[in-house]
Amino acid sequence: MIMKLAKHILSIVVFLFVALSFVFLAERGMSATDKTQSSLDRVYPANDQNQFVGGPLMIALPQEVRAPNISSEVYFCQERMPLEFTDIYERFDQELLRNTYWHSSTLLNMKRLGKYFDAIGAMFDRYNIPPDVRYLAIAESNLSNVVSPAGAAGYWQFMKATGSSYDLEISSEVDERYHFEKATEAACLFLRDLHRQIANDFPNTKTPWTLAAAAYNMGYPALKRAMTQQQVDNYYDLHLNQETARYVFRITAFKVILEHPEDFGYNLSQNDLYAMEETYTVSVDTTLRDLTDFALSRGTTLKELKRLNPWLRSNTLTASPSKPYVITLSSEPQVHQD
Incomplete structure (x- = not known):
């Protein structure tokens, strides 16, 4: 009789332990969720519709997408x-x-x-x-x-x-x-x-x-x-x-x-809108053996020289009085001069 009572009491204790464990884990989960939600509320306040504005994967980007109306002759x-x-x-x-x-x-x-x-x-x-x-x-x-x-x-x-x-x-x-x-x-x-x-x-x-x-x-x-x-x-x-x-x-x-x-x-x-920058031109009627040296002698860089004259495809330019070239240079202050 005593053994049966002891087994019955032990079963009740085990059941109560398991039940309390589930309750404890659930409360911890809810607590963590509430804490995360509270943090989001502070960083990304909700709008009038109680929806988050901003935040990861929650960026509001209002736009109207519609088909263009072709209403006149083209x-x-x-x-x-x-x-x-x-x-x-x-x-x-x-x-x-x-x-x-x-x-x-x-x-x-x-x-x-x-x-x-x-x-x-x-x-x-x-x-x-x-x-x-x-x-x-x-x-x-x-x-x-x-x-x-x-x-x-x-x-x-x-x-x-x-x-x-x-x-x-x-x-x-x-x-x-x-x-x-x-x-x-x-x-x-x-x-x-x-x-x-x-x-x-x-x-x-x-x-x-x-x-x-x-x-x-x-x-x-x-x-x-x-x-x-x-x-x-x-x-x-x-x-x-x-x-x-x-x-x-x-x-x-x-x-x-x-x-x-x-x-x-x-x-x-x-x-x-982008705009044309202020430039000036120089005529070259002698061969340039090194465009980097030429650029530096003009107070600019090879990068700027090639940017304004993309038709220059190497680091040299063969020119002569019978075959001169016009090179464009910027009138704006150069970055390397700052």
């Missing part, structure tokens, strides 16, 4: 885009969407407009190139001195053969595809020639500048061959490779967004 170089056709509408709408919501790229392009577009516009006016064609430089390079996998280089993405045919010097020391002014002038001449060829070969076309832009991208021989084989003379009727099929739509989307940025949610002031 033109490229005064050549109408036939948006009444479903295919044309969708292709343009897709480029408009991509670039409206590719915020970093679109903002950078807006900033770079302030630095380059006036100079490009002045050059285009000289050669009677429509201003809309300026946006081709954004489609080609985002207004940057870049190199494509195929080897096209500079703001206007000239291949070596095409650049050389428009008098751009391309050598181990000098590559004028990276020279903003000279490459822009070459692009004007190239585009003017493309327009003339298209107007001559397809006199009834209603989209000569649109076709010139397409030819800039894929080459005129290939474009002419496609037009002849398909028996059409309008860009919007052509079956082309994917890149060229998107090309004019991309350029026109850039134009629409960048000419009316507020309509697409972008608000930049004049101070937000």
